Amino acid sequence: MKYKFIGALIGTAVGDASGAPLEGYSMDEVNSVKGRSDTWEMISGRYTDDTEMMIGVAESLIENKGFNGEDMALRFIENYDPGRGYGPGSKEALRRITEGESWEEASKTLFGGKGSYGNGAAMRIAPVGVFYYDDADKLREIAYTSSHITHSHVLGKEGAALQAFSIALAVRGTEKEAMMLELKEFVKTVVYKEKLSKVESLLENGTEVSKREVISELGNGEAAFNSVPTAVYSFLRAGSFKDAIVYAVSLGGDTDTIGAMTGAISGAYYGEGGIPEEWEKKLEEGKKGRQYIRWLGEELYQVKFCI
Ligand code: R7I
Ligand code: MG
Ligand code: MG
Secondary structure (H helix, E strand, O other), X not given: OHHHXXXXXXXXXXXHHHHHHHOOOOHHHHHHHHOOHHHOOOOOOOOOHHHHHHHHHHHHHHHHOOOOHHHHHHXXXXXXXXXXXXXXXXXXXXXXXXXXXXXXXXOOOHHHHOOOOEOOXXXXXHHHHHHOOOOHHHHHHHHHHHHHOOOOOHXXXXXXXXXXXXXXXXXXXXXXHHHHHHHXXXXXXXXXXXXXXXXXXXXXXHHHOOHHHHHHHHOOOOEHHHOHHHXXXXXXXXXXXXXXXXXXXXXXXXXXXXXXXXXXXXXXXXXXXXXXXXXXXXXXXXXXXXXXXXHHHHXXXXXXXXX
């Protein structure tokens, strides 16, 4: 169990770093850079906003032994490094909070008052997925409220909840075949129900389905509904952590984020031991690098089970 907690967090970072140098590339561009998948290697160990925000979520859950919105928002602000490629909506929400607006209000005015449906809330959700893995109602509640700091659109929040619940099922050790049913029962909005039906049909068609079809059915973009189902599919169709990440990144588009989300679910499912050692070792070190992220996973486990 401890290695599943660590796996979800390190998996986020490894998936993020794997996709980072290719973010925004089309599928064809990725394939021309990467070549055949059996020669595929992680180019750089540097992570992006996805992992930096995930670190903030973990730090806050550990420190408060559960969710505290004001504290989590402050962690995001403290950790904020403009060189990590933040989305414009998240950046604006954090700027507003820095200037004194409450974390409950700051995200509401974005995108014409509808709030963001970007994948920025889902990409950072791994600590919520592992910490509340045994309580679906609580997991949904905390996924929604933690998302709200930057993402107040229902589709942004629901994407984060779907991603968190996928991680929770992986922590529980639910068989892949049984996951689809649980996920379909869990999601509430039509958009995600339809996307999950598409995931199911694609899975039924086996590994021969073309990447073009996957991209046109599920998406590979920055909206949560065009990337969370893609990560779930990338995880479900693969037989290992490595295959899942290579596939997710090979779709192009929002590669770091689809990589991070696929890595979180896969890391929780296979545990840290399923993550290629050479990839984990390549992750950046420094103040909040590889060892710190591992430590956060251990601490989350301690807070969950030992206190
Ligand atoms: O969701 P967010 O933090 O961005 C995350 C992405 C990931 O790929 C990271 O790796 C990083 O590169 O950024 O930031 P937002 O700006 O809230 O959302 C991302 C994008 O989704 C926006 O820039 C918009 O293009 C789109 N988007 C919307 N478009 C129209 N209407 C999000 N919400 C809306 C909307 O309501
Ligand atoms: Mg990023
Ligand atoms: Mg991204």
